[in-house]
Amino acid sequence: MADITFNDIIKPENLTYKKSKLMTDNVMHYCPGCGHGTAHNVLAEVLEEENLQERTVGITPVGCSVLMYNYIDVDFQEAAHGRAPALATAVKRLMPDKFVFTYQGDGDLAAIGTAETIHTCNRGENILMIFINNGIYGMTGGQMAPTTLAGMKSSTSPYGRDVSKMGSPIKMANIVAMLPGTCYVTRQSVNTAGGVRKFKKALKKAVQYQNEKRGTCFIEVVSNCPSGWKMTPVESNKWMEENMFPFYPLGDIKVPAE
Amino acid sequence: MAKIKGAVVVDTEKCKGCEVCVVTCPSQTLALATEVNSKGYHYSYAANPETCTGCSNCAVVCPDGVITVYKIKIG
Numbered sequence: 001m002a003d004i005t006f007n008d009i010i011k012p013e014n015l016t017y018k019k020s021k022l023m024t025d026n027v028m029h030y031c032p033g034c035g036h037g038t039a040h041n042v043l044a045e046v047l048e049e050e051n052l053q054e055r056t057v058g059i060t061p062v063g064c065s066v067l068m069y070n071y072i073d074v075d076f077q078e079a080a081h082g083r084a085p086a087l088a089t090a091v092k093r094l095m096p097d098k099f100v101f102t103y104q105g106d107g108d109l110a111a112i113g114t115a116e117t118i119h120t121c122n123r124g125e126n127i128l129m130i131f132i133n134n135g136i137y138g139m140t141g142g143q144m145a146p147t148t149l150a151g152m153k154s155s156t157s158p159y160g161r162d163v164s165k166m167g168s169p170i171k172m173a174n175i176v177a178m179l180p181g182t183c184y185v186t187r188q189s190v191n192t193a194g195g196v197r198k199f200k201k202a203l204k205k206a207v208q209y210q211n212e213k214r215g216t217c218f219i220e221v222v223s224n225c226p227s228g229w230k231m232t233p234v235e236s237n238k239w240m241e242e243n244m245f246p247f248y249p250l251g252d253i254k255v256p257a258e
Numbered sequence: 259m260a261k262i263k264g265a266v267v268v269d270t271e272k273c274k275g276c277e278v279c280v281v282t283c284p285s286q287t288l289a290l291a292t293e294v295n296s297k298g299y300h301y302s303y304a305a306n307p308e309t310c311t312g313c314s315n316c317a318v319v320c321p322d323g324v325i326t327v328y329k330i331k332i333g
């Protein structure tokens with residue numbers, strides 16, 4: 001048994017996990033430990049396994065993930081800030097056979113694009129919306145976002161978010177779950193291996209519902225922002241588990257009747 | 259009893275040293291190197307390759323997809 005060497009194991013037939021073929025070889029510009037990269041990997045895996053590469057159109061947002069089209073090898077359209085669901089509506093209506101998804105952050109989906117988000121979900125467009133919620137405007141320097149927790153420090157709320165002056169954080173997934181147009185609303189995370197696998201299952205379910213044209217699917221991913229929160233990646237994941245998860249509990253919020 | 263043995267290959271040049279894989283690894287296989295890659299990151303590497311079970315937890319949480327996992331069944 002002891003004579004099995006490292007080189008005996010590293011053979012193509014023993015391959016267990018490899019990054020998806022749909023991920024390009026470009027080095028991602030994300031900060032070390034950012035949840036965006038993990039979410040991209042999982043999304044690419046699902047698109048590959050469901051054989052969707054040829055008929056997918058992704059809508060990239062404005063935010064950290066603006067350069068997403070460099071990393072996943074499917075067709076993309078770039079939307080104006082917050083307008084990804086509106087553009088996705090147009091793409092889906094003009095090309096109903098395409099699988100259309102939007103990928104947005106919290107500043108994009110929950111602040112400037114709130115109207116588009118809510119009305120797209122209310123109309124029940126057959127698109128998948130992926131919402132990366134890290135409670136902060138990551139790209140522009142860690143400003144307060146609508147999803148910033150009460151008391152959470154950011155560069156524009158240096159003493160913590162004061163709810164009496166700045167309002168309370170918005171739970172977008174719970175809001176869109178109340179609308180009749182959404183068919184599947186869930187909240188996931190990508191900080192642990194278990195979380196990643198659950199997120200992948202949720203994406204597969206969403207793809208199935210999209211194929212059946214059952215309405216808007218909305219997947220919120222509670223993510224970290226090590227640079228914006230001024231923590232190491234491991235600390236930020238721990239902070240997220242202790243502070244974000246109690247306010248944004250993980251799990252399915254709306255599941256269609258079978 | 260069948261035994262499973264795994265091996266991880268890290269693309270050290272692309273690794274950003276975020277340490278998420280090190281924390282996730284259930285068998286303490288991975289660690290951050292004291293050396294740095296050309297971008298100045300302390301890359302992750304298999305410090306204890308003999309303990310790896312090939313569970314691929316490290317690879318699925320890696321934000322940059324730099325880890326490839328192999329697994330073999332012995333006996």
